[in-house]
Structures are given as structure tokens and as C-alpha cells.
Amino acid sequence: MKLSEILRLVWINLIQNKFKVVLTSIGIVVGAATIVMVIAIGRGGQMDVADQFKNLNAGAIDISYEQSSDSSSSNSKSSSKSGSSGKSSNGNSESGNRGQGGFGGGQGMPPMPGGFGGFMQGGKSSESSKINQEKITLSEDDMDDLKTFLPGISDITISYTTKSDVDGGELDDAESYTIAGVKNNYAGMSNLTMAAGSFIESSDETNKEKVCVLGYSVAKEIFGSVKDAYDSTIYIDDRAYVVNGVISEVGTVSSGISPDDSIFIPYSTGVKYIVGTDADPTITVIASDVDKVDTVMENIQSVLAENYPNAEFTITDAGSKMDAASESNNTLTTLLIAMAATVFIVGGIGIMNVLFVSVKERTKEIGILKAIGCTKKDILIEFLLEACFISILGGILGVLLSFGITPVVEHFDVRVELSVFGAALAVVFAVFTGTVFGFYPALKASKLVPVEALNEE
Numbered sequence: 001m002k003l004s005e006i007l008r009l010v011w012i013n014l015i016q017n018k019f020k021v022v023l024t025s026i027g028i029v030v031g032a033a034t035i036v037m038v039i040a041i042g043r044g045g046q047m048d049v050a051d052q053f054k055n056l057n058a059g060a061i062d063i064s065y066e067q068s069s070d071s072s073s074s075n076s077k078s079s080s081k082s083g084s085s086g087k088s089s090n091g092n093s094e095s096g097n098r099g100q101g102g103f104g105g106g107q108g109m110p111p112m113p114g115g116f117g118g119f120m121q122g123g124k125s126s127e128s129s130k131i132n133q134e135k136i137t138l139s140e141d142d143m144d145d146l147k148t149f150l151p152g153i154s155d156i157t158i159s160y161t162t163k164s165d166v167d168g169g170e171l172d173d174a175e176s177y178t179i180a181g182v183k184n185n186y187a188g189m190s191n192l193t194m195a196a197g198s199f200i201e202s203s204d205e206t207n208k209e210k211v212c213v214l215g216y217s218v219a220k221e222i223f224g225s226v227k228d229a230y231d232s233t234i235y236i237d238d239r240a241y242v243v244n245g246v247i248s249e250v251g252t253v254s255s256g257i258s259p260d261d262s263i264f265i266p267y268s269t270g271v272k273y274i275v276g277t278d279a280d281p282t283i284t285v286i287a288s289d290v291d292k293v294d295t296v297m298e299n300i301q302s303v304l305a306e307n308y309p310n311a312e313f314t315i316t317d318a319g320s321k322m323d324a325a326s327e328s329n330n331t332l333t334t335l336l337i338a339m340a341a342t343v344f345i346v347g348g349i350g351i352m353n354v355l356f357v358s359v360k361e362r363t364k365e366i367g368i369l370k371a372i373g374c375t376k377k378d379i380l381i382e383f384l385l386e387a388c389f390i391s392i393l394g395g396i397l398g399v400l401l402s403f404g405i406t407p408v409v410e411h412f413d414v415r416v417e418l419s420v421f422g423a424a425l426a427v428v429f430a431v432f433t434g435t436v437f438g439f440y441p442a443l444k445a446s447k448l449v450p451v452e453a454l455n456e457e
Contacts, residue, residue, distance in 0.1 A: 006378060010385045013358075024354040025394030027347020028433065032398020032426040034340035037409065039422035040402070042333040044415030059154070059287035060189070060318040061297055063146075063304070064280075065136050065311065136311050138281045140267075142304065146285065149303050152296050154288045157183045158267065160281040164274055166263065168234035169222035177218060178262045179236060181270030181279070187247075189286055192259055195219075196230040197245025204244075205266040210273070212241040216249040217260040234263075239273060241265065293317045344429060347394065348437035351387055355441035359383070363448065370450040379446040387438025388431055395430030399423045 014021050143158045150156075159182045167174040186192075187199040195216060204211050212234065214222070219229035226246045233240050250259045271279060287296045297315050304313055359366070366379060402423075406416050 003381075006382050006385065009382055010389060013362075013386060014389060020354065021390055021393065024351055025347075025390050025397065027343065027350040028391050028394025028430045029347075029398040029401060031340060031344035031347045031433070032395040032430050033401040033405070034336070034343050034398075035426040035429055036399055036402035036418065036422045037405070037416070038333065038336040038340050039425065040406070040416045040418045041336060041409070041414060043417040043419060043422075045332060047417060048415050059290045059293055061285045061287060061293065061300065062314075062316050063138065063283040063285065063300060064314045065138060066314060136308055137277070137279065138283055142307065143283050145307065146283065146300065146303055150285070150296070150299055152288050152292060152299070153285050155185060155189050155286040156283065157185050157189055158281050158283045159183070159186060160267075160270070160275065160279045161262070162270070162275050162279070164237050166222070166234055166236055167238075169229070169232065170224055171222055174235075178258070179270060179274060180262045180264050181267040181275065181281075182264050183267050186264070189284060190259070192250065193248045195226050195246045195248040197243070199245060199247075200264060200266050205268050208269045208272050209266060210239060210241045210269060211244045211266065212236070213245045213247060213264040214243055215247055215258070215260040215262045215264075218263055219243075219246045236263070236265070237274060287317075344433045348433040351390060351434055352437040352441060354390075355383060355387060355438055356444075358386075359441050359445040362445075366445055366448050367450045370448070376446040379448075380442045383442030383445050384435060384438055387434040387442065391430040391432075391434025391438075392427065394434075395427035398430065399426055402426075 138158070140158060143156055147153075147156050159180060161178055161180050163176050164179045165174040166177045166179075182200065184200050184202045184205055187194075192199070197213070199213055200211065203209070214229055214234075216226070219226050222234060223229035223232060229243055229246050232243045234243060235241070247259050247264075265274075285296065285300065287293045297317065300315055301313065304311070369379065403418065406418060409416050
């Protein structure tokens, strides 16, 4: 039998059983839609991860300390830092270390003047080794120590966040906002850009100026627009702050701070007027070589151990955060793929059942076709084509369904990135499923004996 004649028979059978075809394809429709959504949600998750960390330098390392009830009474910083005399006599140590070009070929920390440990201990009095009962709080002195004694870093900053009441602009009543005390280099380290005005400057930090920089969302909430926010005044804890600038929309978290939803003020200003001694700062370091972040993290612990012998600091790098987020996204994608595969199998079983019923119902028809000269191959191809057409129909309807439900999924704050690749893959999987599960019924139909088929009641 010619292929055109087989196709005509297939078309007639499908048209005469439209309702059955639609019901049979439902499983494939759902499976195809699931495949499209799996790929779309997976791509959306990957883009979310990329967006989330686009403002984090790959070499960024955050250092913080989580105060515990035990550590507050057993660990403390020495009351007299090596600081003042030691740092002043080594005012050029920062440029000197950075001029060495990273880690010195991958070796450990280079020897400091008089030996690393000796130098640090030499700057302390005998009283400084006594343990007091104060809680451990990272400070600008710790940042200076790291800047001085830590090799292989390109920049370093310190920041903290707190909540304070803010009033002004279009606000009817004071509302609580995140206040971030930062240094002037924070914007550069976090790859932040300005939508208006300028970021905090070193003079603002030195003079403890009451100025601020608003995140994009905060500016719109308080003033309605970036234009109205710039050079205006807000009140933080009833003190007036001039808005020096507004940060461009970011939509991500940078060094533990969400820029869009934060108000940035000079570090020293916040310490003086808002947080006082209750600040819980985070020091952020940028490693010069992203391939040696682990070594820098080890050296950080060594430097801090000089001032806090028994303390355990939380030291995390941006790469680990990215990997964790990507792993989480991959896990979700794997679960969705497993669900799609299950749906396809169910749909394929549905096709198999319907074709078995169809073979039973059309036994006499098959007998007649064989009697007039159709071969086993012709019968096999006819039933396989029917299964394929049902699958193709299901695949196309599934793709259309995925386009329809995308807005519903996005309504639940799930990012969906539809693609032609996902749609094509869904149709291919649909055809594959129909062919695999339709083969056995088609084979059974092709093996019917003509005489028995014609005598079938």
C-alpha cells in the first residue's frame, strides 16, 4: 500500500474519532506543557541567580561574628589594639602589600616586619592580653589590621545595617526602613551605579555628616520619583539628613544589604547618631585573585586570631553563595523534570490503552486490509502514524497551554523564561512517547491472521 493511502486511512480514523483522540492526547498535553514550563522555570531560575549576584564581586569575602551566650563571656578583644602605634609606624604597609601582587605565587602569608606574630604582639602591652567580658564586635581597627597584614586583597570595607524610623517626603507617618552604615568605597566594591547625585564621600565619613543615599525603591516610596528625592531632606530618628543621591535599581542583595530597599549613611555618622555600640558590622574583602579565595579566607582567620584567639568568625565568599543558589535551582529543575517524565509516562500508557481498544474494535477492518494485500508493515505503519499524530496534537496543545498558564505562574513571583527550544523539545518528547507506547499495539495489529480477523465477532 502506498504511503499516501496509509495517511488517508489514518486521517479518516482520526476524524471519525475526534472526541476519543482529544481525550487520548490529554496526558500528552499535560506532559508537553510540563516540559515547556520546566525549561522555562529552570532558565528563569538561572537568570535569577545571575541577577541576584551580578552586583557581587566573584572575589568578595564577607566576615561577621555571631554573638553567642557562651562566647560573650569567654572571648574578647584585647583592650589595647596594636593599632595606634603599630599602624602609624607602618603607614605605607597597605600600598606595600598590594604592590606585591597578590599571594606571592600562591605561597602563604609573607613575613611581616619582625615576624607576623612578633609584630602584632610587639604592639600590645601586657594588659592587652587579659580577657575581659565585653562582647566581640568587629571594628574599623580590625579592618585596618586586615588591610595591613592580609596579602592578596584589592579592597576592603566595613558596613552594618539596622532598622530606624524614617519620615519625610510623601510619608504620612514615620515608617521603619533599613539603614546601612557604609564607607565611601562600598558602591565601587558592590558595583552600584547612581541614578542621581553621588554616593557617600570620604569627607562625609570624616566629618560625620548627616547625609544619605537612597535605594531606588525607597526613593520612590518616600518621594514618588528619583528626581523628587534628590537633594531633598528625610528624617531618620528625628534627625534631618540631606539626600545626596539615589542608587540605580539593582534588585539584588549585595554584601548582605538589599540596595533598593536601604538608606545608606556614612559609617561614622550612624555610629554616632543611630547604632552607637550596638552595631554588628560585616567586613567585606575583595580577593585580588578569585582562584585563591580559599587562601585569603584562611589568612583572614589567622589575622583575626591575633586579636580574638578563641573566636570563630563566619567567613563566606560570593562564589559559595552562587554555587549554593545554583544548586538549589538545579534541584528544583530536577524535581520538575521527574514530574514531567511521570506525566509523559502516564500519557503514553493512555495512548497504549486506547490503541489496544482501537485494535480490538477494528479487527475486521484489519482483516479486510490484509485480505486485499496490505502487509504487516503497512498495518504497523498505520497504527504507529495514528499514535504519532495523536502525540503531535497533544504536544502542540501542550505548548499552547504552557503559554496560557505562564501569566498565572508569574503571578506567584516565579520567573518564567519561555523559549523556542523548550517548545520544540516538548513536541519531540511527545512524538517519542507516542511512538514508544504505540508500537506494541501496532505490532499486535500487524500480526493478526486475516481469516481469524474476518471471523472476529
